[in-house]
Amino acid sequence: MRGSLVFYHPTTLQEAIGLLGEHGEEAKVVAGSTALTILMRQRLIAPSVLVSIGAIPGLDGIEERDGAIRIGAMVRHRDVELSELVRARVPVLAETFGVVANVRVRNAATVGGVLAESDYASDPPAVFVALDAEIEVRGPGGERTIPARDFFVAFYETALEPNEIVTAIRIPIPVTGSGTAYHKFVSRSSEDRPCVGVAALVHLASDGTCADLRVAVGAAAETPQRFPNVEALAVGQTLTPELTGRIGDAYADAIDTLDDMRGSAWYRTEMVRVWVGRAIETATDAAADRSAPG
Amino acid sequence: MIAEPRHIVPPGMLDANLRVRGRVPYAIDVVLPGMLHAKLLRSPYAHARIVSVDATRARALPGVHAVLTGPDLAARDDIFPYFGPIFRDQAVLAIDKVRFVGDPVAAVAAIDIDVAQAALDLINVEYDELPAVFNVDEALEPGAPIVHDEPRRLGQTFADIIVRAEADTNVCNHFKLRKGDVERGFAEADHVFEDVFTSPPVQHVPMETHNCVATIEAGIIRVTTATQMPFAVRASLAEIFKVSQAKVRVTTPTLGGGYGAKTYTKVEPVAALLAQATGRPVKIHLTREEEFVTITKHGVKIQMKTGVTKDGRIVARKSTCLFNTGAYADIGPRLIKNGGYATGGPHYIPNVWVDSYAVYTNLPPAGAFRGYGVSQAAWAYETQMDMIAAKLGWDALEFRMKNLLEDGQSVMTGEDMFDAHFKELLTTATARIGWDPAEEPRRNGSKVRAKGFACIIKGTVTPSTSTAAAKLNEDGSLQILSSAVEMGQGAETALSVLAAEGLDLELGQVSISRPDTDVTPYDQGTSSSRNTHSMGTAVGMAVADIRRQLLALAAEQLEVDPADLELVAGRVQARGAPSTSIAYGDLVRASRSGNLLANSVYASKGGLDPETGQGIGSVHWHQAAAAVEVEVDLATGKIDLLRYHAGVYAGRIVNPVQAELQTEGNIAFGLGQALFEEMVFDGGQLQNGNLGDYMIASIEDMPQEISLGILEHLESNDIHGIGETSLPPAMPAIGNAVFRATGVRITDLPITPEKVLRGLRARAVEESAE
Numbered sequence A: 001m002r003g004s005l006v007f008y009h010p011t012t013l014q015e016a017i018g019l020l021g022e023h024g025e026e027a028k029v030v031a032g033s034t035a036l037t038i039l040m041r042q043r044l045i046a047p048s049v050l051v052s053i054g055a056i057p058g059l060d061g062i063e064e065r066d067g068a069i070r071i072g073a074m075v076r077h078r079d080v081e082l083s084e085l086v087r088a089r090v091p092v093l094a095e096t097f098g099v100v101a102n103v104r105v106r107n108a109a110t111v112g113g114v115l116a117e118s119d120y121a122s123d124p125p126a127v128f129v130a131l132d133a134e135i136e137v138r139g140p141g142g143e144r145t146i147p148a149r150d151f152f153v154a155f156y157e158t159a160l161e162p163n164e165i166v167t168a169i170r171i172p173i174p175v176t177g178s179g180t181a182y183h184k185f186v187s188r189s190s191e192d193r194p195c196v197g198v199a200a201l202v203h204l205a206s207d208g209t210c211a212d213l214r215v216a217v218g219a220a221a222e223t224p225q226r227f228p229n230v231e232a233l234a235v236g237q238t239l240t241p242e243l244t245g246r247i248g249d250a251y252a253d254a255i256d257t258l259d260d261m262r263g264s265a266w267y268r269t270e271m272v273r274v275w276v277g278r279a280i281e282t283a284t285d286a287a288a289d290r291s292a293p294g
Numbered sequence B: 001m002i003a004e005p006r007h008i009v010p011p012g013m014l015d016a017n018l019r020v021r022g023r024v025p026y027a028i029d030v031v032l033p034g035m036l037h038a039k040l041l042r043s044p045y046a047h048a049r050i051v052s053v054d055a056t057r058a059r060a061l062p063g064v065h066a067v068l069t070g071p072d073l074a075a076r077d078d079i080f081p082y083f084g085p086i087f088r089d090q091a092v093l094a095i096d097k098v099r100f101v102g103d104p105v106a107a108v109a110a111i112d113i114d115v116a117q118a119a120l121d122l123i124n125v126e127y128d129e130l131p132a133v134f135n136v137d138e139a140l141e142p143g144a145p146i147v148h149d150e151p152r153r154l155g156q157t158f159a160d161i162i163v164r165a166e167a168d169t170n171v172c173n174h175f176k177l178r179k180g181d182v183e184r185g186f187a188e189a190d191h192v193f194e195d196v197f198t199s200p201p202v203q204h205v206p207m208e209t210h211n212c213v214a215t216i217e218a219g220i221i222r223v224t225t226a227t228q229m230p231f232a233v234r235a236s237l238a239e240i241f242k243v244s245q246a247k248v249r250v251t252t253p254t255l256g257g258g259y260g261a262k263t264y265t266k267v268e269p270v271a272a273l274l275a276q277a278t279g280r281p282v283k284i285h286l287t288r289e290e291e292f293v294t295i296t297k298h299g300v301k302i303q304m305k306t307g308v309t310k311d312g313r314i315v316a317r318k319s320t321c322l323f324n325t326g327a328y329a330d331i332g333p334r335l336i337k338n339g340g341y342a343t344g345g346p347h348y349i350p351n352v353w354v355d356s357y358a359v360y361t362n363l364p365p366a367g368a369f370r371g372y373g374v375s376q377a378a379w380a381y382e383t384q385m386d387m388i389a390a391k392l393g394w395d396a397l398e399f400r401m402k403n404l405l406e407d408g409q410s411v412m413t414g415e416d417m418f419d420a421h422f423k424e425l426l427t428t429a430t431a432r433i434g435w436d437p438a439e440e441p442r443r444n445g446s447k448v449r450a451k452g453f454a455c456i457i458k459g460t461v462t463p464s465t466s467t468a469a470a471k472l473n474e475d476g477s478l479q480i481l482s483s484a485v486e487m488g489q490g491a492e493t494a495l496s497v498l499a500a501e502g503l504d505l506e507l508g509q510v511s512i513s514r515p516d517t518d519v520t521p522y523d524q525g526t527s528s529s530r531n532t533h534s535m536g537t538a539v540g541m542a543v544a545d546i547r548r549q550l551l552a553l554a555a556e557q558l559e560v561d562p563a564d565l566e567l568v569a570g571r572v573q574a575r576g577a578p579s580t581s582i583a584y585g586d587l588v589r590a591s592r593s594g595n596l597l598a599n600s601v602y603a604s605k606g607g608l609d610p611e612t613g614q615g616i617g618s619v620h621w622h623q624a625a626a627a628v629e630v631e632v633d634l635a636t637g638k639i640d641l642l643r644y645h646a647g648v649y650a651g652r653i654v655n656p657v658q659a660e661l662q663t664e665g666n667i668a669f670g671l672g673q674a675l676f677e678e679m680v681f682d683g684g685q686l687q688n689g690n691l692g693d694y695m696i697a698s699i700e701d702m703p704q705e706i707s708l709g710i711l712e713h714l715e716s717n718d719i720h721g722i723g724e725t726s727l728p729p730a731m732p733a734i735g736n737a738v739f740r741a742t743g744v745r746i747t748d749l750p751i752t753p754e755k756v757l758r759g760l761r762a763r764a765v766e767e768s769a770e
């Protein structure tokens, strides 16, 4: 019965981790609660203990440190979207958080929440994977760092161990001369989650060839999909439409796409093909703009 | 001679400011002392026999005041536990069988929602699952499982419907229309086209879900409910409780949206039965998930055969419409009439044959939905009109213009068209988007732009009745007693305008009551885009009566012939001699009657012959056109709406701001249904019954540029409903534009990017084969 729900507001991470340990399976972390409330109301989960991490100091900052942007787990989507620092250093991140849902959801949903939820149809995960972000977590055994590409394990499943809490994410600032893009493709209403979302980073060498390409596809499969062997096709090459097309085809072939109300597996495969190409093109244009003299 | 009344132009909705600040109370805000909360246990099966229901443990749960089950209700002879506007086919709680996933089987009243919810988990229901049917084709096959195998319980029926139910089948009702000689028509035709069009079930998604609070005090059943039809709810409760209608009192505050979902009885009976069982007020407020399975728009399959001559005249049309009415009839048996005759379209067609069926299946019940069957019909005929023009190489606009109804031509139900404005509406709409038949689709990279349009006709419920009362107070202020339901559409503002104009008062001197069946006179319901016309006429009649009384009283007081008097700003004065005048309030006091009273009845006439569907289909005909420019991404199939013009005939525009808002609302409804709205079922289980999975249009989906053409012809001296009228053309207009852009013709709504892309691929294969 919902009547027996207990709500804790610990003020230290230690305390929060302790509460999670004490109540085990019965306990859930609450951040913005945009996902949690829906799951509880639909009676898909029925925790008896909720541990809010909103009162713990130090989880809500955005800062630049050691060549990376570090964003605390309790930072709201809307704050990432509007952050001057993020816009200047990793604009694609601000853009991506800006296309999530609507402003009401963005004002509540947190960075830790979107990570821990690991919903296949979220936008930010693909960008985190493409940018080689690292997730800082804290648990009973202390702190550790998990690369984004290892963090998302399956549908609603992450590499978090029981009683571990996401505390922050570090996104390396892309090197000068690189361009980034995120394309969210919605197949129904504009406020829908993505049918597919593609994040790309292109680093152009001074001769205009591609020095580095990273492409991650979200919402097409259980977890964000990235294929270094396909990315490698671009290195040292000029990113011609023919080449981006081949990379799009390779991603389309490699991903075992899923089927839902936003599109069949066949349609998703076709959308991966199209949007991988488009994301690379946009990122290439951005890289060219940035490296252009003046 | 009475001078032309001055027209008041209101500033929009009179209480808009209060509304946006959350200061307008809704039914969900009602809290009564001792009030209990109700929850419903719903069937997990689409079709099953109920073997047993055991609520012992639930009843024992602390905080639970009552648990009702279907068998409990069936065993009582003090009640009649069924409702439904035409057939009494819906049990308050399922008796013997459940017929859809979500069919209520038991109800709990408890001290709060959580306890009520917990009690539901303690009720054991044993089911014996039965084979089920979900689509109309399966349902009509011989040997199909029968959804209603009990004899049809027919209630007092409507004047305008003929029930032709077929026993031992899933045919819930059949409407027939026979105009002219359709076979001769086809024989005269040079070309005959036959196509099938489908529309899926969709949800109304009113912001406020169904809810009510019921009490039983001193033998009076009292319900405050979010309904569009307080009198239908009263009649139904009286029948269920076997009491006279005078012992039932239904009050209705403003609604948080209706769109047809709140027509007829829904949650009121179960709340009232729980109130009776507990002796306490009981509130029920459906969750969004429950709302999705309470009432839907009919999914429909229409087979349409149209014959044209080589000079572009339509000479015959035959349609078979299969409306999936779900597990309970609701108003389906009547809706199929409107949706059926609507397939005749806004064209002059001498020979028309329609068979329209409401078909029972094991899906949630379908009923009234903004557009009332006409959207589904318009999707079929306006898409087919374009298909015919494309196949024969005709200009689609010219083809329409040759056939659109003019005054004096017979409509599909046989009566002569009058006050026709189809051509004007369509000409304006196409001009506004720069329609040019010679224009090729414009390509830019992978994107291509093109235009499309559609024009529709819609009837309003006929015959129908509205009554009103007016009271002129001793301070000269006017009160209107009316049962019109305010659901955000501006009923109150529109009636205020019409009442104030009749006596030359300021808007602030007029009040409009909210429906209260103990106090306000009868109205059939706020639906069918009828209120401003129908209740507006009734109010106008009552006010005209007050006006006559004022003139008679003033003639006496001022010793002036009534013919030489006029009403000006709250006073009666001698024409040309303003110094000879008297205030309304002084006249009321002089009359020594306390207030001046008037009653009025507006009853429209009409109805159709049961065998031919000919007669008076509608008291007047609602008319609309839409034209749109779309951009389609050929790589993804994704459609963007660039420009949209909505044209609708209003007769007189009573409230310009709200007429525009209603029309914009129709665009939002229309584009959602054109592009993505669809309830998806798997084995009768709804797959997207929440607002995370079911999409409605957001503000960002609106066309980049919208223009509205709300057409006024004051000389017609009539007010036409505009609440639904501009919705039906949206879907075919968008589909026609997509076809022109891509060559892909979609005949099954919604027009999703995936369907468009599949169509493009299929075309590419065909072209390479050539």
Ligand SMILES: Cc1cc2nc3c(=O)[nH]c(=O)nc-3n(C[C@H](O)[C@H](O)[C@H](O)COP(=O)(O)OP(=O)(O)OC[C@H]3O[C@@H](n4cnc5c(N)ncnc54)[C@H](O)[C@@H]3O)c2cc1C
Pocket (backbone or CB within 6 Å): A028, A029, A030, A031, A032, A033, A034, A035, A036, A037, A053, A073, A099, A100, A101, A102, A105, A108, A109, A110, A111, A112, A113, A114, A115, A116, A117, A121, A122, A123, A124, A164, A165, A166, A167, A191, A192, A193, A194, B692
């Ligand atoms: C209407 C709507 C539309 C949406 N549309 C989009 C969209 O278009 N794109 C998109 O990307 N997303 C979308 N979302 C998802 C939304 O962004 C997520 O719900 C949100 O990111 C979750 O964040 P939260 O802070 O609210 O998490 P919560 O709901 O508080 O928590 C989610 C889960 O994560 C766990 N959790 C939260 N924080 C932590 C932490 N720091 N450490 C460990 N576990 C934690 C919780 O226990 C819970 O299991 C939408 C959501 C809604 C409601």
